[in-house]
Amino acid sequence: MPPLLDVQELTVEYFTLKGQVKAVTGVNFSLERGATLGLVGESACGKSTLGFSILRLVPPPGRIVAGKIDLEGVNLLNVPLEAMRRIRGSQVSMIFQDPMTSLNPLMRIRDHFVELFQTHDPSIKREEAVSRTIKLLDSLGIGGDRIDDYPHQFSGGMRQRVMIGLALALEPKLVIADEPTTSLDVIVEAQVLELLKQLREKHRLTLILITHNIGIVAEMADLVAVMYAGQIAEIGPTEDMYGDPLHPYTKGLLESAPNVLHPEHSMRPIPGTPPDLVSPPSGCKFHPRCPKVFEPCPLREPLPIHQGSRLVACHLYDQVDH
Amino acid sequence: MKSLSGIPARLLLRKGPKGAEVYLAIAGAVLLVVVVTLTFLAPYIAPYNPIVEIGPALQPPSSQYPMGTDHLGRDVYSRVLYGAIVALEVSAISVLLSSTVGTVLGLFSGYSGGKMDRVFSMVMDSVYAFPGLILAIAIAAMMGPGLVNMSIAIAVVYIPTYFRMIRGQVLQTREQLYVEAARALGAKNSTILFRYIFANIIPSLVVVLSLNVADAILTEAGMSYLGLGIPPPTPDWGFDLSKGKSYLPGGYWWMITFPGIMILIVVLGFSLLGEGLNEILNPRLRER
Numbered sequence: 193m194p195p196l197l198d199v200q201e202l203t204v205e206y207f208t209l210k211g212q213v214k215a216v217t218g219v220n221f222s223l224e225r226g227a228t229l230g231l232v233g234e235s236a237c238g239k240s241t242l243g244f245s246i247l248r249l250v251p252p253p254g255r256i257v258a259g260k261i262d263l264e265g266v267n268l269l270n271v272p273l274e275a276m277r278r279i280r281g282s283q284v285s286m287i288f289q290d291p292m293t294s295l296n297p298l299m300r301i302r303d304h305f306v307e308l309f310q311t312h313d314p315s316i317k318r319e320e321a322v323s324r325t326i327k328l329l330d331s332l333g334i335g336g337d338r339i340d341d342y343p344h345q346f347s348g349g350m351r352q353r354v355m356i357g358l359a360l361a362l363e364p365k366l367v368i369a370d371e372p373t374t375s376l377d378v379i380v381e382a383q384v385l386e387l388l389k390q391l392r393e394k395h396r397l398t399l400i401l402i403t404h405n406i407g408i409v410a411e412m413a414d415l416v417a418v419m420y421a422g423q424i425a426e427i428g429p430t431e432d433m434y435g436d437p438l439h440p441y442t443k444g445l446l447e448s449a450p451n452v453l454h455p456e457h458s459m460r461p462i463p464g465t466p467p468d469l470v471s472p473p474s475g476c477k478f479h480p481r482c483p484k485v486f487e488p489c490p491l492r493e494p495l496p497i498h499q500g501s502r503l504v505a506c507h508l509y510d511q512v513d514h
Numbered sequence: 515m516k517s518l519s520g521i522p523a524r525l526l527l528r529k530g531p532k533g534a535e536v537y538l539a540i541a542g543a544v545l546l547v548v549v550v551t552l553t554f555l556a557p558y559i560a561p562y563n564p565i566v567e568i569g570p571a572l573q574p575p576s577s578q579y580p581m582g583t584d585h586l587g588r589d590v591y592s593r594v595l596y597g598a599i600v601a602l603e604v605s606a607i608s609v610l611l612s613s614t615v616g617t618v619l620g621l622f623s624g625y626s627g628g629k630m631d632r633v634f635s636m637v638m639d640s641v642y643a644f645p646g647l648i649l650a651i652a653i654a655a656m657m658g659p660g661l662v663n664m665s666i667a668i669a670v671v672y673i674p675t676y677f678r679m680i681r682g683q684v685l686q687t688r689e690q691l692y693v694e695a696a697r698a699l700g701a702k703n704s705t706i707l708f709r710y711i712f713a714n715i716i717p718s719l720v721v722v723l724s725l726n727v728a729d730a731i732l733t734e735a736g737m738s739y740l741g742l743g744i745p746p747p748t749p750d751w752g753f754d755l756s757k758g759k760s761y762l763p764g765g766y767w768w769m770i771t772f773p774g775i776m777i778l779i780v781v782l783g784f785s786l787l788g789e790g791l792n793e794i795l796n797p798r799l800r801e802r
Binding site for chain 2: 247249251252277278279280281282285286288289290293294295296297298299307308311312355358359
């Protein structure tokens with residue numbers, strides 16, 4: 193049985209006036225059913241673009257230029273547009289960053305759900321769609337009696353619950369959550385994450401969690417992929433990654449976050465800024481900022497190498513092979 | 515009343531704009547209902563036949579002639595009542611025509627983008643580049659006078675206004691996260707275009723529509739003033755206005771004043787209704 197999701201050599205570029213922005217370059221990973229992948233990295237490292245490309249919704253002028261995205265063995269990049277539309281929402285769906293604006297302000301909560309149910313199954317009756325909505329709202333911790341409210345009558349946390357409900361209503365195989373709690377305060381964030389966890393257990397969800405909050409990833413994810421400049425620097429099981437980061441960038445990322453258990457370790461930011469993706473640095477794209485840079489780094493691009501449970505793209509580990 | 519740290523109490527107590535929009539809309543609607551009713555009642559309540567001489571010329575308002583008589587001895591009051599028919603017909607036809615064409619083209623052009631959008635935008639911009647009245651006059655002159663022709667001429671001039679407004683709003687709205695979210699949940703293109711994009715544009719459309727009706731009446735009056743509208747002796751506010759102007763220096767103020775006031779009332783009615791509807795149609799503003 194093939195893995196639920198298998199992404200191979202995925203390359204996405206934005207064709208701008210300044211040139212081609214290589215947002216995602218040759219990304220490989222696969223995801224088993226029921227697993228949660230945390231996708232972390234700085235802003236503009238390509239993690240959202242990667243999420244959107246799985247739904248084939250990369251906003252123009254972006255285009256998927258190469259690679260394949262297999263969902264249960266079917267390459268989504270070869271699926272006709274109409275079939276792709278049906279896959280969205282029913283097989284793969286997405287939760288967005290800003291719940292305040294992700295619901296249509298003119299539509300009642302009821303209509304959001306009824307529309308979703310009826311789009312994917314025209315034979316479903318309105319009454320049935322409504323009764324399913326009420327049940328769903330109850331399970332989200334929103335009273336079913338709020339079904340006739342408009343989005344503006346809901347708080348940010350409640351709207352995000354609604355959004356999660358919409359994304360999960362048709363029990364999709366894969367849910368992509370693009371920074372689902374970034375715009376919420378910590379208490380609501382904890383509640384929303386708790387809800388996501390519950391629903392994940394209940395429906396055996398496969399989840400891709402895109403975030404720059406490595407704390408959330410530690411809590412939620414089985415696997416972590418660290419992205420830098422459109423590539424996966426390191427990918428592996430969460431405990432291994434956090435316990436013993438191999439890639440200097442992963443190390444830097446972990447050290448730049450506050451650590452409650454070891455407050456004596458002060459935060460150390462990674463110097464420099466992410467590279468310009470129109471003309472990225474030669475060789476390893478991280479080399480201008482890397483504390484462990486040595487001869488091969490600016491010359492050759494590192495290839496992903498297996499290190500125990502992990503894949504890491506760094507020349508430091510080349511030598512082990514030789 | 516106590517004041518709060520030096521801020522006068524009356525400022526603190528002042529009510530916000532809540533509810534004001536409703537009164538605006540109602541005021542506008544009432545004005546329009548009155549005018550529309552008058553058009554229907556004109557044959558029954560007009561004291562005289564508006565197109566025949568019924569007394570001495572240029573009589574000031576009196577109990578016999580409530581708004582005086584014009585230079586041909588016709589009753590101004592009767593002409594004002596009948597004149598509403600032309601004004602409302604022309605503005606209704608032209609605005610309906612231009613808003614339908616402009617909105618449909620704007621929606622598809624903005625949503626599909628690409629080459630089609632370029633071509634439509636260029637065509638619309640070139641129409642827009644003409645001074646509106648001059649273009650309407652040219653079209654009307656080409657097609658000849660008459661109510662329908664004049665309405666079409668005015669409609670052509672206004673199509674780009676709708677097109678540009680709708681297209682701009684589509685470009686803005688389609689970037690909204692709720693459009694992206696709907697797409698990510700598998701919504702159909704038609705659903706996105708109408709329920710998510712167009713529905714959110716309607717408030718702007720209603721405002722432009724109501725202001726445009728007002729503008730169309732003024733353009734109609736302007737064209738009739740130049741003799742391109744309805745052929746005389748049909749009562750027409752614009753035409754009467756133009757005639758009245760030449761008699762104003764002689765002190766015969768009533769010929770120009772009463773049709774002018776009617777134009778003002780109708781324009782005001784539509785403007786108030788438009789402003790009010792804009793606020794009412796938006797569920798977020800509705801609860802403020």
